[in-house]
Amino acid sequence: MQLTLEQCTIRPWQMNDAKSLAKHANNRRVWLALRDAFPHPYTANDANKFLQNATTAQPTTNFCIEVDGVAVGGIGIHLGRDVHRHTAEFGYWLAEEFWRRGIMTEAVGAFTDFCFDKFSLHRIYAEPFANNPASARVLEKAGFVLEGRLKNNVVKDGELLDSLMYARTK
Numbered sequence: 001m002q003l004t005l006e007q008c009t010i011r012p013w014q015m016n017d018a019k020s021l022a023k024h025a026n027n028r029r030v031w032l033a034l035r036d037a038f039p040h041p042y043t044a045n046d047a048n049k050f051l052q053n054a055t056t057a058q059p060t061t062n063f064c065i066e067v068d069g070v071a072v073g074g075i076g077i078h079l080g081r082d083v084h085r086h087t088a089e090f091g092y093w094l095a096e097e098f099w100r101r102g103i104m105t106e107a108v109g110a111f112t113d114f115c116f117d118k119f120s121l122h123r124i125y126a127e128p129f130a131n132n133p134a135s136a137r138v139l140e141k142a143g144f145v146l147e148g149r150l151k152n153n154v155v156k157d158g159e160l161l162d163s164l165m166y167a168r169t170k
């Protein structure tokens with residue numbers, strides 16, 4: 001799979017993305033918006049472990065965002081199970097030096113369409129922390145609808161935060 005968009009390409013991860021991944025993912029501002037499972041600091045070892053999983057998982061659900069031939073971000077879904085087998089949770093991040101150029105708006109819209117086509121999903125959702133208006137805006141521009149505010153849902157960096165439930169349904 002490869003989605004070639006105006007500003008970026010979405011493609012499968014490769015083991016040789018490790019150096020670029022470790023460089024761009026090693027950013028406290030990126031980490032602050034993500035689950036603690038995303039390491040910080042982000043080492044070469046972390047990159048290799050992630051890539052080992054991402055490149056062997058079946059089906060492939062984690063993809064690389066490439067700008068000018070360099071791996072500078074990630075986008076993926078986590079497929080639900082059991083009664084949630086038609087839903088998936090969506091996650092993404094982009095290297096800070098590329099923020100505010102419209103890259104993630106483009107990527108999220110196209111990747112959501114791809115996921116609805118490729119997997120038998122009826123719902124794709126994301127739960128940005130309430131202190132992340134950029135992510136909420138990206139989701140809104142990609143057609144996600146705000147379904148609610150989950151009070152005190154997250155502890156991040158020692159702070160209790162609300163999260164926002166955004167979803168696109170088919």
Ligand SMILES: CC(C)(COP(=O)(O)OP(=O)(O)OC[C@H]1O[C@@H](n2cnc3c(N)ncnc32)[C@H](O)[C@@H]1OP(=O)(O)O)[C@@H](O)C(=O)NCCC(=O)NCCS
Nearest residue numbers: 033092093094099100101102103104105128133134135137
């Ligand atoms: C959130 C993130 C993915 C946004 O990517 P991006 O490529 O910079 O986003 P875009 O440029 O496509 O669009 C950002 C939108 O948010 C707006 N925005 C950016 N920063 C903002 C802020 N601090 N407050 C309000 N709006 C903001 C932009 O103005 C733009 O909206 P507009 O087109 O209406 O002006 C990126 O900042 C990131 O990777 N952050 C860290 C990880 C993360 O938050 N992941 C998502 C977890 S749910």
